[in-house]
Amino acid sequence: MKIATYNVNGVNGRLPLLLEWLAESQPDVVCLQELKAPQEKFPEAAISDAGYGAIWHGQKSWNGVAILARGDTPTETQRGLPGEPDSAQSRYIEASVRGVLIGCLYLPNGNPAPGPRFDYKLAWFDAFVRYAASLLDRKIPVILAGDFNVMPTELDVYKPERWVDDALFRPEVRDAFHRLVAQGWTDALRSLHQSETIYTFWDYFRNAFARNAGLRIDHLLLSPAIAPRLLAADVDRDVRAKEKTSDHAPTWITLSQEEAAA
């Protein structure tokens, strides 16, 4: 079972690229962020023709999240984050797919920091940490996947000293991520590649991709009930190299079908 997260940066503008990647990569479940499309403009027919059922939480201009399932329809369990500070922003959707609860999130960027946008980020993050704890209490297989807009450690940013005052790397935000993981989640990419440089985002500016000036901000967190099934985890960097591409690359894991032996 392959589960991917992809900040597509405009689901309609990137539709040909998205369909190409779906056909090549064949993920079973996909969490999309930054649809940048209102609810009625989601390309449901094209996604369906590609073999995927979908649920989505759209918003005009900004944000927007979706969950796709190959040959299946995700069973929606939550839309919007409980206790979120601004329900007008579409940043969370959740579904049950093939026995796994999938939470798809787009955490606020938060720049400039300090300021109201940063306060909003911290408030959203706090609500998310509380909600994540309630998911762990259920002792079920859960995957929280999306654009967390945080580099967890210095290993996750090409030039850490340049980012210390940025909303994606400030201590408050890193602390929030560490508090989240400390609840019992497994950071899938990092658990399999403990000392490697792995990036999931490269700025459009400054020829960042060619220089590999990247950030690791797209994450998949596994609950203890599913973490033993983790087989592989990687980033489809080749997608970031294409024309008309998102500034993020698809990030994915594979899981064994059965519960791992104790």
Added chain:
DNA sequence: ATGCCTATTATTAATAGA
């Protein structure tokens, strides 16, 4: 310290992204 580039929306400029 800032712009760089790219998207959407609404009208060629503003806003957001990270």
